[in-house]
Amino acid sequence: MxxxxxxxxxxxxxxxxxxxxxxxxxxxxxxxxxxxxxxxxxxxxxxxxxxxxxxxxxxxxxxxxxxxxxxxxxxxxxxxxxxxxxxxxxxxxxxxxxxxxxxxxxxxxxxxxxxxxxxxxxxxxxxxxxxxxxxxxxxxxxxxxxxxxxxxxxxxxxxxxxEILLLAVPMQTILILGALSLMWLGINRGLRILQPLTDRLAAREHELEPITGEDVPVEILPLTRTIDGLFERLRAMLSLQERFIADAAHQLRTPLAGLRLHVDRARAAHDAATVHDALDHIDQLTQRTARTSTQLLALTRAQSPWTERSSHVPVDLARQIPQAVGQRVPEAIRAHIDLGYHGPAGPVWVLGDAPALQELLDNLIDNALRYAGRGARATVTLLPLPDGGVLLQVEDTGPGVSAEALERLGERFFRAPDAPAGGTGLGLAIVQQIAHRHGAQVAFGNAPEGGLRISVQFPAPAKS
CATH class of the missing domain: 3.30.450 (Beta-Lactamase)
Incomplete structure (x- = not known):
């Protein structure tokens, strides 16, 4: 009590x-x-x-x-x-x-x-x-x-x-009490204006549409608009969740069916060569499924509306990029690709989310290593711009991309028609989303030597 x-x-x-x-x-x-x-x-x-x-x-x-x-x-x-x-x-x-x-x-x-x-x-x-x-x-x-x-x-x-005061004060007190009583009644009646809004919200089941209407009083407009903003973020999150589920169902259906097929093949085989071949296919499909799942999660994080640019911190790209390139050198050697880096000796600062920028760089390098081909060169270049911005380029000497395909690079699940198998079509879409969150612009083009050039231009940090 x-x-x-x-x-x-x-x-x-x-x-x-x-x-x-x-x-x-x-x-x-x-x-x-x-x-x-x-x-x-x-x-x-x-x-x-x-x-x-x-x-x-x-x-x-x-x-x-x-x-x-x-x-x-x-x-x-x-x-x-x-x-x-x-x-x-x-x-x-x-x-x-x-x-x-x-x-x-x-x-x-x-x-x-x-x-x-x-x-x-x-x-x-x-x-x-x-x-x-x-x-x-x-x-x-x-x-x-x-x-x-x-x-x-x-x-x-x-x-x-x-004596005059003692006569006046009781009457004035009664008047004030009467005024307060009328105010109490007026407040109760005035608050009834919220009833239509309450009834409208109570009648909803799963709707997340805006609640601000013509009948909402001016005094609670900030509250209803804040609720509308919350509903909008919830709709974006639910939409992102539905898209992730749909993408996962679409992308994982084929490799899972392949896994089932090769499992049945291995069970029915009577010779070791067939079983070994089926297991190789299962291993490849498992790697593809794991990569697809990882890429889908990375794309979902990049598209998340909950990450605010106001939480970004200064990141030294001149230190982060060489470390990321160095970690991928063994992989480039196995793929017979010459992976290099060109950039200034001093620090190059941008405002951003360091893990997300690492994800962006990993996908750019992965795209070059996957599609440049044996004997090609891939170069990561970092260049400070005169206006205070920063230009990041990943360029290779591979076969390049046709003009028609260039226009569609960055779309979810798009892969060039002549691209080798094994990709998910999500890497450049992840790059696009992360760049957008950082206010950067992504441009796709062919390099002078015929390969693909991907440019990411970061804006100059805002002056406080």
Whole structure:
């Protein structure tokens, strides 16, 4: 149970909801801060207006002559009374000093007489106060200026702002939860657009056709195109497998039938000469079958779509080719063919797959040794080109190939009509496929001395 929870499959719905939930929570936090700021600003404006009205009322009492000095107890109670905080006041005379007050707090310079109330911040006993001050001329002494100031703490302002915030946040939370619920429903409904694609894939049995259609959403096009690419590679692999099976059945049918025939012949023979001749034929057919199987496998590897050119590494042909030629010299001697090599002393680099290039070179040399004939010469030449490319040539002095046959060299299972027996018709096809994988060009032609010349031109390595 715990293991299944720990390995719970990822959910696109949950992921989308979480990606939306976190910004929503951040938005709610930002909105709460902004709401509190707006509410506090509104509360300050309302309280400032009330504070200005209070100082005007108190000034009017002095202007009408109802109060000449200290405030009556009833007036002080109305000014000071606040259930949540405390208010302060002071009345100062420019000639007589402080006439009345319940707190000494710093005041700015007195405003001009009969001007609008001036609002300012002040401090008393470590608390911040918001004050309103107004000046008027004393009724009993026109030369005297009275300054009336009323101040209050900020507690009530902040309390009103918090009350507004507590009213707004629940409503905003409900709105966000509602929005998330609608988003959840929208995500569920939006994901239904994948259902036609799912149904189309479920209805398939052995088809590997592309799945990208007009009903595929833009957001999953990269996924469907990747799947289409996978299907294409699978089709190529299956096609290669089917071709290999068909080629193997076609090419091995004749030697296997010959093997069966000579086995029956050897069994029915009553003399040693006939048995020996049948065994010689069986040996030849066995070698032919083994070579055909090897060539078929080599061609399949060369045609494989799984080998990428991006995996190629630098290969020094000036070192690899002489070694390959040297290994075939004993075979050339037995065939009475003069096998040689011409190339530069320094390294010659190409980007490629070293085993595949070895396979290419082996098939070129094998083609020359097999078809050049006794007494011929076969020369392997390596030549760096001015553009950075490399030219590999295998040339012999054998009978050559007719113009009609030259056009078909490199086709699978094609052999020139006058070619000696024993070949499979796959060697040059393997050369073609390996060269194609390396971006090289293969050209077939007759040499000046009448033999066959096969040229493989490798491109210059790409500059990074």
């Amino acid at each position: 715990h293991e299944s929870r720990a390995h719970r499959r990822p959910s696109l719905r949950r992921r989308l909801l979480l990606l939306l939930l976190l910004p929503m929570l951040l938005l709610l936090l930002i909105d709460a801060v902004v709401t509190y700021g707006v509410a506090l600003n509104y509360s300050n404006e309302v309280h400032d207006a009330d504070l200005a009205d209070d100082v005007r009322t108190l000034a009017q009492m002095f202007r009408s002559g109802k109060v000449s000095g200290d405030l009556p107890a009833e007036a002080r109670f109305l000014i000071e009374y606040d259930p949540d905080s405390h208010n302060y006041y002071s009345v100062r005379s420019s000639r007589r000093g402080l006439l009345s007050g319940n707190g000494t707090f710093p005041e700015p310079p007195a405003p001009a007489p009969d001007a609008a109330p001036e609002l300012f911040y002040s401090r008393l006993s470590g608390r911040t106060l918001r004050a309103a001050s107004l000046s008027l001329r004393a009724p009993d002494d026109p030369g005297d200026v009275l300054t009336v100031t009323i101040a209050e703490t900020l507690h009530d302002r902040q309390q009103r702002a918090r």
